Every structure is written in C-alpha cells, then in structure tokens.
Amino acid sequence: MTNYRVIFDITRTHLQSRLKQTSVAALGVTFGIGTFIIMMGFMTGLNGLLDGLVLNRTPHIHIYNEIKPTEEQPIELDEVYSNDLNIVRSVKPKESLVRIHNALPLISELKQDKRVKGVTAQATARVFYVAGSIELNGVINGIDVMEEVKLFNFGDYIVKGEGENLLKRNNGILLGAGIAKKMSISVGDKINVSTANGGVFPLKVVGIYQSGLAEVDNIQSFVSLKTAQQLLGEGSNYISDINVKLYDMALAPSMSKELSKNFDLTAIDIQTANAQFDTGTSIRNLITYAVSITLLIVAGFGIYNILNMLIYEKMNDIAILKATGFSGSDVKKVFISQAVIIGFLGGLLGLLIGFIGSVLIDNAPFETEALPTIKTYPINYNPLFYIVGITFAMISTFLAGYLPARKAEKIDPVEIIRGQ
Amino acid sequence: MKVLETKKINKHFRNPVDFHVLKDITFSIDEGEFVSIMGKSGCGKSTLLYILSTMDTDYSGELHLAGELVTGRPHEELAVIRNEHIGFVFQFHYLLPEFTVLDNVMLPARKLGKKSYKEIRQDAYDKLELLGIQEQADKKASMLSGGQKQRVSIARALINDPAIIMGDEPTGNLDTKNSENVFNIFKDLSTKQNLSLLIVTHDQDFADKTDRIIVMEDGNIIS
Numbered sequence: 111m112t113n114y115r116v117i118f119d120i121t122r123t124h125l126q127s128r129l130k131q132t133s134v135a136a137l138g139v140t141f142g143i144g145t146f147i148i149m150m151g152f153m154t155g156l157n158g159l160l161d162g163l164v165l166n167r168t169p170h171i172h173i174y175n176e177i178k179p180t181e182e183q184p185i186e187l188d189e190v191y192s193n194d195l196n197i198v199r200s201v202k203p204k205e206s207l208v209r210i211h212n213a214l215p216l217i218s219e220l221k222q223d224k225r226v227k228g229v230t231a232q233a234t235a236r237v238f239y240v241a242g243s244i245e246l247n248g249v250i251n252g253i254d255v256m257e258e259v260k261l262f263n264f265g266d267y268i269v270k271g272e273g274e275n276l277l278k279r280n281n282g283i284l285l286g287a288g289i290a291k292k293m294s295i296s297v298g299d300k301i302n303v304s305t306a307n308g309g310v311f312p313l314k315v316v317g318i319y320q321s322g323l324a325e326v327d328n329i330q331s332f333v334s335l336k337t338a339q340q341l342l343g344e345g346s347n348y349i350s351d352i353n354v355k356l357y358d359m360a361l362a363p364s365m366s367k368e369l370s371k372n373f374d375l376t377a378i379d380i381q382t383a384n385a386q387f388d389t390g391t392s393i394r395n396l397i398t399y400a401v402s403i404t405l406l407i408v409a410g411f412g413i414y415n416i417l418n419m420l421i422y423e424k425m426n427d428i429a430i431l432k433a434t435g436f437s438g439s440d441v442k443k444v445f446i447s448q449a450v451i452i453g454f455l456g457g458l459l460g461l462l463i464g465f466i467g468s469v470l471i472d473n474a475p476f477e478t479e480a481l482p483t484i485k486t487y488p489i490n491y492n493p494l495f496y497i498v499g500i501t502f503a504m505i506s507t508f509l510a511g512y513l514p515a516r517k518a519e520k521i522d523p524v525e526i527i528r529g530q
Numbered sequence: 531m532k533v534l535e536t537k538k539i540n541k542h543f544r545n546p547v548d549f550h551v552l553k554d555i556t557f558s559i560d561e562g563e564f565v566s567i568m569g570k571s572g573c574g575k576s577t578l579l580y581i582l583s584t585m586d587t588d589y590s591g592e593l594h595l596a597g598e599l600v601t602g603r604p605h606e607e608l609a610v611i612r613n614e615h616i617g618f619v620f621q622f623h624y625l626l627p628e629f630t631v632l633d634n635v636m637l638p639a640r641k642l643g644k645k646s647y648k649e650i651r652q653d654a655y656d657k658l659e660l661l662g663i664q665e666q667a668d669k670k671a672s673m674l675s676g677g678q679k680q681r682v683s684i685a686r687a688l689i690n691d692p693a694i695i696m697g698d699e700p701t702g703n704l705d706t707k708n709s710e711n712v713f714n715i716f717k718d719l720s721t722k723q724n725l726s727l728l729i730v731t732h733d734q735d736f737a738d739k740t741d742r743i744i745v746m747e748d749g750n751i752i753s
Contacts, residue, residue: 116640119633120626127628184621430624433585434638434686435613437606524580527620527698 117440121447124420131416132452139456139507140463143499144528146402147464150495152471153398155488157391163322166263168380169353170362173210173369177378180204206486208234213349216373225365226309228261230254232351233338239331240302240310241293248289248329250303252338255284261355271297271317276334283313283337287320288328305341321325346386401479409456413449413510419447421518428518429526440520449511450504457503461496532597533694533726534559534582539591541577551577553749560695562724564716564735569746572661575730578746582728583616583696593614596693604653613642617687621699624683625671631658632667639689650689657685661715677708684715690715695719697729701736711740 125132137221179201185191210216213231220229233252238245255273258264265273268284276282283301295301297315304310333341339348356362362379369377374499381388421428448449472489535558543549551574559565565728569575580586582593584600587608593601600608603667625634635654639645658664661681666674674682680700688732695716701709713736719725720741729740737743745753 113640113643116637116643119640120637122709123626124626154565426624427626431625431637432609433583433618433620433624435609435690437609438611440604440641490594522585522588527624528580529578 116433117443119446119453120444124424124444127450128420133419135413135416135452136456136459138409139406139503140454140460142402142405143457143460143503144467145405146499146502147396147461147495148467148471149402150499151468151491153394154490154492154495157272157394158490159484159488160295164262164384165380167267167321167382169262169357170359170380171354171366171369171377172317172383173216173352173354173373173377174350175208175210175374176461177203177208182477196227201383206352207347210350210352210375213352214347217349217352220352220354220507224357225361227357228257229354229355230257230261231349232353233335233339233342233344233348234350235338236306237341238304239289239293240304244287245304246292246329248286248303248331250283250331250333250334250338250341253332253343254335256334267319267321268317271315271322275316276332276337280334280337281311281313282316282333284317284319284332285315286327286330287318289331290315290318292328303341305343308341309341309343311341315503336378380448403502406502410506410510412450413507414514416438417445417449417511417514418517420448421514424518425521425526428521429473429523431457431520433527438519441521442515443517445518446508446511449507449515453503453507453511454500456507460503461499464496464499465491479481497501531561531684532558533561533563533595534728535594536582537592537594538583539578539589539593541581541589542572542638543587544638544661551749552581554592555749555751557744557751559726559728561693564613564720564727564741565729566738567730567746568734572631573746574749575746579696579728579730583618584612613638614690615693617684617690617692617695619680619683619687619695619697620701620730621702625674625679625686627670627672629671630668631663631674634671634682635686635689637644638686642690645716648655653683654689657688658682660688663687673718677704677711680704680708680712682716684712688719692725694726694728696730697727699731700729701731709733709736 155475179267183196183198183201185196185198217229220226232252235250235252237248237250239248253264255264269287273283273284276284285295285301285305290296293301295315297317299315301313301315302310303313309362317477318377319330319332321330339346342348356365359380363381365377366377366382367374431441451473468489473485474487475485476487477485534562536592539552539555540550541552543551554576567575567578575584578614581589584593584595585608587605591601592599593609600611603611617703625631626637629637632651632654632748636650637655639653641646655667661684663678663681663685666678666682671679671682680703684700685693697716701712704712714729716729717739720727727740729736731737744751
C-alpha cells in the first residue's frame with residue numbers, strides 16, 4: 111500500500127531544502143569512512159610489509175639437525191636401574207653430523223608431497239672474510255638461487271648485481287651489505303674467504319645482499335650450493351638445511367611434527383618460529399578497527415542529532431501528512447530513507463576520499479636503509495575494506511535514522527494541530 | 531444516505547485530572563449537507579472533530595463513515611480511510627512549505643495511488659482552477675498569502691473526491707473578504723457537487739448561512 115515514489119519525493123525535497131545540514135551529516139560519514147579506508151589500507155599494508163619482511167623469506171618448515179644431548183641416557187635403557195633415580199651429571203651433546211642424513215632422497219620425497227609448494231636445500235659454512243690481516247667472522251650459505259628467488263623472494267634482497275650470476279660463475283658470492291661496507295668492496299671485486307678447515311678460497315663478488323637486519327647483513331653471504339660444498343670440502347650430498355614452502359601455511363605445525371617424527375630430524379614450523387608476528391598483526395588490526403568504528407559511531411551520532419532536529423522542525427509536515435492519509439510507517443520511511451541516503455552518499459564519497467588518500471600515501475616516498483626494496487609507503491587496496499566501509503556506513507546511518515524516525519512515526523497529529 | 535454517523539461517543543481527558551469532554555454524542559450528517567458546529571472555547575467541539583476525523587482513537591462509542599464502522603480499526607487502515615474519504619481544512623493552512631502548490635495538492639492522491647501521475651497532475655490543476663488559483667500552481671507554498679493558502683488546502687482536501695470535508699475554523703485566520711470567499715466555495719461544493727461538509731467555527735455569520743448548526747456546550751449537543 112506504500113507508494114515509494116511519493117515517499118522518495120518527500121525525502122528528496124526535505125534533503126534538498128536542507129542542503130547544508132544534509133551535507134554536514136554526509137560529510138561526517140565521509141570523514142569516518144574515508145579514515146577507515148586509509149587506516150585499514152595503511153595499517154594492513156604495513157602489516158603485510160612487516161610480515162613479508164620475515165614471513166616471505168622464512169620457510170614454512172625448516173628442517174635441520176640440531177646439536178643437542180640425547181634425551182635418553184644409556185643408563186635409563188638398562189632394566190636393572192629402571193626403578194632407580196638416575197642422575198647423570200655434565201651431559202654432553204651427542205656427537206652427530208651437521209649434515210642431514212640422506213638429504214637428497216628426503217628432498218625428492220618432499221617435492222612429491224601434495225601440500226608442498228617447493229623445497230630448497232642449503233649448506234651452511236662458517237667462514238672468515240679475510241681483508242689483509244683482518245678476519246671478519248661470517249656465515250656463508252650455499253643455496254639454489256633460482257629456487258630461493260621463486261619461493262622466498264630472495265631477489266628482493268639483492269640490492270646490487272644479479273643473483274643469477276651465482277650460477278654463471280663457480281666462485282661467485284652475494285656478499286652481505288654490512289660486510290661489503292666494512293671491507294669497502296663492491297660488485298666485481300674479489301674477496302678471500304677462509305674456512306674452518308683452514309683453506310682460503312678467492313671468491314668474486316657478483317652481488318650485494320641486504321636483508322634490512324644489520325646483524326644478518328654483517329655476517330651473512332650466499333654462494334651456490336656447489337661452491338659451499340667445495341668450501342666445506344664435502345660432496346654434493348652435503349646438505350645442512352632443508353627449507354619447505356607449503357601451499358597452505360596453516361598446515362605447517364602438523365606437518366613439521368610429522369617430519370621430525372618420521373625422519374628423526376628437527377623440523378620447526380613458521381608459527382612456532384615467529385609467533386610474535388601473528389600477535390602483532392592481530393593487535394594492529396584490532397586497533398585499526400576500534401578507531402574506525404569509533405569514528406563511524408561519532409558520525410552516526412551526528413546523523414542522529416540532525417535528523418532529530420529535522421523532525422522537530424517538521425512536526426507540522428508530519429502532522430499534515432498523517433492528517434491527509436499517510437500512515438505512521440510512511441512517515442517513518444521518509445526519515446529512514448533520508449538517513450540511508452545521507453549514509454550512502456556520504457559513504458560513497460568516503461570511499462572515494464579514502465581511495466585518493468591511499469593513492470597519495472602509496473606514492474609518498476619512504477626510503478629507509480633497513481628496507482632496501484621499499485621506496486614508498488605500503489598500502490593495501492583490499493576491496494574488502496571498501497565493502498566493509500560502505501556496509502558499515504549504511505548500517506550505522508540506518509540505526510542513527512531509525513530512532514528519530516520511530517519518534518516521527520509515533521507523533522500524534524492531533525496534538526500538533528491542536529497545539530497551534 | 532448518511533455520510534457520517536456517531537453513536538454515544540464519550541471521551542475523557544485523563545491528564546492532569548479526569549475530565550469528561552464529550553458526553554454521549556450521537557448525531558449524523560446526510561449526503562450534501564453543510565453543517566457547522568458552534569460552541570464556546572473548551573466545549574469539546576474540536577475534540578469531537580478530531581474523533582470524527584479518525585485521527586483521535588481514544589474514545590468510546592461508535593463512529594460510522596460512509597456506512598462503515600471505523601471504530602476500533604488499526605491505525606494503518608484509518609490512514610487509508612482518511613486519505614480516501616475525508617478532506618481536511620484547518621485554521622492554520624498546514625501546507626508543506628518546501629513543496630510547490632501543485633505538489634501539495636497532489637500528495638494525498640499520490641499516496642492513494644489510484645491514478646497515474648499525469649492524471650493526478652491534471653486533477654490537481656482542475657481543483658486549483660475551481661478555486662481560482664491555478665496561476666499559483668508552480669510557486670512554493672510558503673510564498674502564498676493566507677487566503678491563497680487556505681484555498682490551496684481546500685483544493686488538497688478535494689483531490690481524492692472525499693465523502694466529507696471537515697474544517698477546524700477554516701476561516702478563523704482570514705479577513706472578512708477571504709472568509710466570504712471560502713464560505714462561497716464551501717457552499718458551491720455542497721450544492722453543486724453534493725459534498726457533505728462539517729465545519730467547526732466561531733463565526734456566527736458563517737454558521738448562520740449553513741444548512742444546520744450544531745451547538746455544543748460542556749460536552750453535550752444542545753441543539
């Protein structure tokens with residue numbers, strides 16, 4: 111029985127005749143939504159950046175041999191002493207190989223696992239970087255550079271030169287930025303590396319590696335897997351670490367348990383290794399949502415106030431509409447639709463402003479030593495934020511409009527008409 | 531045929547103290563009859579009018595409009611009945627100030643929704659023409675003089691061809707000339723279109739010219 115065109119015409123006339131108030135109310139929503147979009151984009155962009163810094167290059171499962179004491183000492187295996195309290199003092203770690211036993215078959219088995227996106231093998235060598243009489247302590251990882259680039263965004267951290275050159279030259283090295291600076295050498299220069307066995311190897315710098323973490327950059331360099339094996343004086347089956355990347359990161363904890371049990375190796379999953387990052391991310395998200403929702407609630411109160419005032423101003427109109435046959439619910443619809451239109455227009459404008467603000471921030475220069483690959487501030491343009499934003503704008507304005515509109519619905523026209 | 535009929539209508543105001551405003555009001559209005567209600571301030575004549583208009587539902591007794599019992603119907607239905615069968619003219623003109631004159635006149639018909647926008651527009655023009663203010667059609671309602679506004683509200687009251695027009699001192703705020711005008715319009719409607727009218731008034735001259743005067747005192751009809 112409702113003729114929506116009439117309702118809409120009344121709504122439109124009310125809004126148009128109070129353009130200034132309408133605009134102020136809509137701008138409240140615009141401000142709230144715009145800030146929401148910018149904050150969410152910026153915050154989650156930053157989260158992504160920080161997480162990426164660690165998570166992208168962290169394997170989902172890291173497999174290695176940990177040096178640790180045997181959990182069961184021989185005496186505990188002997189039945190004779192099984193009822194006694196055995197105390198072994200000064201337990202030493204078990205002598206075991208750093209290399210992973212049967213690494214190559216393990217890698218090929220992992221590669222066939224359906225959960226696994228990719229596997230990389232590494233060989234770690236402890237070395238000294240030799241510069242004249244000075245020896246700098248360091249670690250060289252032998253890697254399969256193309257796989258590392260593919261799986262762990264390794265390429266992002268090569269600031270000079272090319273990672274591929276590791277493959278072209280047998281003695282190429284990607285030198286850590288901190289070491290390069292200390293020794294004042296750059297791409298194309300030679301560097302001598304002495305190993306724990308006492309051998310000295312001349313290597314040629316084909317690139318500079320910078321992770322952004324000074325402790326890492328001061329000691330860490332990369333060579334090809336084969337070169338590392340030569341540095342160590344080991345054969346091609348010498349592999350000290352296996353890094354696994356999964357399709358679904360959530361599977362890492364269960365799979366790491368399975369691996370360490372089946373192969374008698376240490377397997378650490380990313381969640382265990384980086385628990386603090388998850389916490390940081392979720393708390394930052396929480397703060398962002400809390401601030402944005404507060405802004406929208408404030409905007410909602412603005413709309414509530416303006417509609418309340420409008421209804422007092424429009425008492426006569428409401429009375430006359432009711433006297434001429436408009437029902438209470440028609441009147442309610444008039445005011446709710448005003449609120450929703452304010453919310454929708456304000457919200458759309460807010461999305462636009464949020465988007466423009468995001469683009470501006472996205473293009474603002476942001477250069478820092480610590481993050482070599484970052485040139486501008488990070489922004490996340492996730493469409494979900496825009497959907498959440500406009501939905502929240504509509505819901506909050508609907509609620510803000512609903513209470514005054516109900517009041518309008520309940521107004522007794524007789525009281526107004528007689529009151530004159 | 532009786533357009534409006536009441537049976538033993540009683541009403542109390544309960545705030546601040548119980549006050550019996552209307553006592554056993556029973557009367558009726560025939561089709562085409564032009565009736566005025568007179569009485570001193572506070573005798574309950576406006577209260578009666580608002581009960582008859584279906585806007586006030588807090589009473590006991592029975593109210594029949596166009597042969598149907600309307601007492602006890604839900605608010606939504608009453609709104610429809612008002613929309614279709616009752617035209618209102620108030621002392622204060624009660625136009626929607628931001629709408630044009632034509633829009634004001636059209637609103638009740640658009641709410642009724644029985645005709646197309648074009649037909650309603652034509653009807654509204656016709657009504658304005660009938661009242662001699664068609665040239666004001668596109669002005670904002672707030673731009674009109676008092677007499678013009680009252681004629682616009684009469685046009686609005688007529689737009690859905692109601693069974694009865696009710697007025698609460700429609701000439702109370704007008705000068706003699708405009709009052710005369712409004713009376714003549716009402717008289718014309720009553721005689722030419724056979725429309726029933728029920729007008730509450732303080733104006734003795736106005737009342738004297740109507741078909742029947744209902745005089746009220748202390749909540750009773752005394753003649």
